[in-house]
Amino acid sequence: QQPVQSPQAVILREGEDAVINCSSSKALYSVHWYRQKHGEAPVFLMILLKGGEQKGHDKISASFNEKKQQSSLYLTASQLSYSGTYFCGTETLTTDSWGKFQFGAGTQVVVTP
Amino acid sequence: GAVVSQHPSRVICKSGTSVKIECRSLDFQATTMFWYRQFPKQSLMLMATSNEGSKATYEQGVEKDKFLINHASLTLSTLTVTSAHPEDSSFYICSAIARTSYEQYFGPGTRLTVT
Numbered sequence: 297q298q299p300v301q302s303p304q305a306v307i308l309r310e311g312e313d314a315v316i317n318c319s320s321s322k323a324l325y326s327v328h329w330y331r332q333k334h335g336e337a338p339v340f341l342m343i344l345l346k347g348g349e350q351k352g353h354d355k356i357s358a359s360f361n362e363k364k365q366q367s368s369l370y371l372t373a374s375q376l377s378y379s380g381t382y383f384c385g386t387e388t389l390t391t392d393s394w395g396k397f398q399f400g401a402g403t404q405v406v407v408t409p
Numbered sequence: 410g411a412v413v414s415q416h417p418s419r420v421i422c423k424s425g426t427s428v429k430i431e432c433r434s435l436d437f438q439a440t441t442m443f444w445y446r447q448f449p450k451q452s453l454m455l456m457a458t459s460n461e462g463s464k465a466t467y468e469q470g471v472e473k474d475k476f477l478i479n480h481a482s483l484t485l486s487t488l489t490v491t492s493a494h495p496e497d498s499s500f501y502i503c504s505a506i507a508r509t510s511y512e513q514y515f516g517p518g519t520r521l522t523v524t
Contacts, residue, residue, distance in 0.1 A: 402452050
């Protein structure tokens with residue numbers, strides 16, 4: 297089942313912060329975050345494997361709350377290069393779904409000068 | 410980082426013809442590759458899971474006779490869209506999971522247009 301992402305879109309000025317949420321109705325094994333620029337393939341940002349885990353990538357970080365079955369992506373001091381559509385991909389806790397991801401609908405981020 | 414290539418990057422074909430898309434992991438071995446389809450302004454939808462040396466596993470609603478997948482080696486998987494129709498026009502993306510890590514790497518995608 298597809299995870300739910302929010303918000304659908306956000307417009308930021310350079311230097312502002314934003315949070316993108318991803319929630320699932322099923323227990324999660326892992327959450328992956330990707331960013332996709334228009335016309336290009338998604339680019340892997342980070343993977344979170346453990347409940348409560350937090351990771352960072354430049355000024356982009358994420359948390360994974362296993363109990364709440366959700367993950368949040370934090371864009372801090374946004375840069376113009378952060379513009380794109382962000383997808384979360386979730387992997388659920390069943391043996392036959394290893395590596396299979398369901399992607400959220402995406403959150404479009406536009407960073408303006 | 411690991412690189413996955415796709416060929417061709419863009420293809421235009423006539424309705425009724427077949428199109429083959431290649432997905433290669435260039436600097437790592439991938440026991441599992443995935444094929445996704447993405448329609449404009451939509452999310453990626455998993456079509457099938459391709460395991461080296463075995464038959465692909467298709468997601469519900471994906472016709473296995475229409476989308477033929479062959480995973481011939483640890484570095485190559487192919488997707489053949491048979492008897493393509495205009496509604497098959499889409500962005501097809503493959504991904505591969507490296508054996509030595511858990512990260513999933515995406516290919517650059519193939520834009521298919523069926524006229």
